[in-house]
Amino acid sequence: MGSFVPRIVAFCCDRSGYRAADMAGGLGISVPETIEVVRVPCAGRVDALHILRALESGADGVLIVACHRGNCRSLTGDLAVRARTEHVHEIMERIGLKRERLELCNLSVQDGPKFAETVRRKFEYLKELGPNPTR
Amino acid sequence: MIKAEQKPVDEILGFLDAYKRILLVGCNGCAAVCHAGGEREVAILAATLRMARKKLGQKLEILEETSPRQCEPEFVDALAGKTEDVEAILSIACGVGVQALAERFSEIPVYPGVNTMFMGKTVEPGVWVERCQACGNCVLHLTGGICPVTRCAKQLLNGPCGGSRDGVCEIDGETPCAWQAIYDRLKATGQLDRLELFVPAKRWGRESRDRGPRTIVRGDLKQ
Numbered sequence: 001m002g003s004f005v006p007r008i009v010a011f012c013c014d015r016s017g018y019r020a021a022d023m024a025g026g027l028g029i030s031v032p033e034t035i036e037v038v039r040v041p042c043a044g045r046v047d048a049l050h051i052l053r054a055l056e057s058g059a060d061g062v063l064i065v066a067c068h069r070g071n072c073r074s075l076t077g078d079l080a081v082r083a084r085t086e087h088v089h090e091i092m093e094r095i096g097l098k099r100e101r102l103e104l105c106n107l108s109v110q111d112g113p114k115f116a117e118t119v120r121r122k123f124e125y126l127k128e129l130g131p132n133p134t135r
Numbered sequence: 136m137i138k139a140e141q142k143p144v145d146e147i148l149g150f151l152d153a154y155k156r157i158l159l160v161g162c163n164g165c166a167a168v169c170h171a172g173g174e175r176e177v178a179i180l181a182a183t184l185r186m187a188r189k190k191l192g193q194k195l196e197i198l199e200e201t202s203p204r205q206c207e208p209e210f211v212d213a214l215a216g217k218t219e220d221v222e223a224i225l226s227i228a229c230g231v232g233v234q235a236l237a238e239r240f241s242e243i244p245v246y247p248g249v250n251t252m253f254m255g256k257t258v259e260p261g262v263w264v265e266r267c268q269a270c271g272n273c274v275l276h277l278t279g280g281i282c283p284v285t286r287c288a289k290q291l292l293n294g295p296c297g298g299s300r301d302g303v304c305e306i307d308g309e310t311p312c313a314w315q316a317i318y319d320r321l322k323a324t325g326q327l328d329r330l331e332l333f334v335p336a337k338r339w340g341r342e343s344r345d346r347g348p349r350t351i352v353r354g355d356l357k358q
Contacts, residue, residue, distance in 0.1 A: 047175075048179055049175060049178050049179050049182065052179060052182040052183060052186070053182060055182075055186065056182045056185060056186055091144065091179075091183055094143065094144040094145060094183075094187075095144060095183060095186055095187035095190060096187070096190055097186070097190070133189075133190045134185075134186035134187070134189045134190045135189070
């Protein structure tokens with residue numbers, strides 16, 4: 001497992017997660033290079049299919065970075081993605097994938113350091129967990 | 136429209152144990168409207184099944200198709216070119232669609248990926264409720280547009296039973312009594328006199344399935 005380098009797909013809301021990721025980059029805070037950031041107009045746009053496709057395409061983990069609860073500019077995007085995440089968690093459990101491979105977190109524009117910390121934490125967790133067995 | 140919900144993934148996987156190449160067919164009619172069997176659900180289910188099989192170290196090739204309506208022969212015929220080397224077909228249309236495929240492709244096993252539940256309406260996104268049992272002789276003109284066959288637990292046709300309490304059915308204390316609703320509606324529309332019309336017992340032999348599948352023949356359309 002020592003040589004295993006987890007791959008993470010992060011769906012980032014354009015109004016929070018993506019800007020936090022941008023800030024982390026601007027501040028020179030390092031994040032694992034194997035993260036692929038997917039910019040979405042709102043986390044509520046992230047569909048179950050996007051998440052499953054990411055996992056099927058080889059991601060070891062998926063992060064969804066949404067606005068804080070009640071702070072969604074599209075009003076209910078954070079709630080929609082929460083329900084959708086739960087739905088995919090159920091699917092993952094049905095097929096024997098650890099639900100923790102998929103995580104929804106809420107960040108704001110100025111959370112650059114926290115974004116980097118979240119990605120690093122996820123990276124270490126996945127490194128410990130091992131490769132996605134379905135890829 | 137017809138409402139359905141996906142079967143548990145493990146049940147579907149059980150159907151497909153022996154196969155390595157299948158055709159997964161959705162339907163863009165009713166099954167798509169209730170988010171059980173449209174194009175999107177085909178893609179989600181296909182990804183789920185492929186991952187489940189990969190985890191077991193087994194390959195499963197899934198051809199993905201979505202028919203405009205699986206209950207129409209011409210659309211089912213259009214799938215004929217997609218069945219080459221397919222060991223089984225998984226349909227996530229309603230039971231009608233599953234049977235249409237089974238009749239058309241008699242050499243290929245066909246499996247249902249959804250449970251067909253009822254004919255109903257949307258209450259809110261993600262919530263559907265039954266509203267019609269296709270009993271074959273509609274009485275909605277007598278009952279204020281509220282169906283006693285569907286909404287009364289006893290399917291009573293001429294008023295409530297003794298289990299109606301404060302407008303609620305005795306079955307669970309939450310379900311509205313259909314006949315209370317019918318009374319309220321008829322009263323509100325000034326049609327209470329309709330309650331005096333006797334609704335005879337249904338001729339289930341003609342109006343239901345006692346004589347086999349019901350058939351409609353329209354001479355003006357039949358070729």
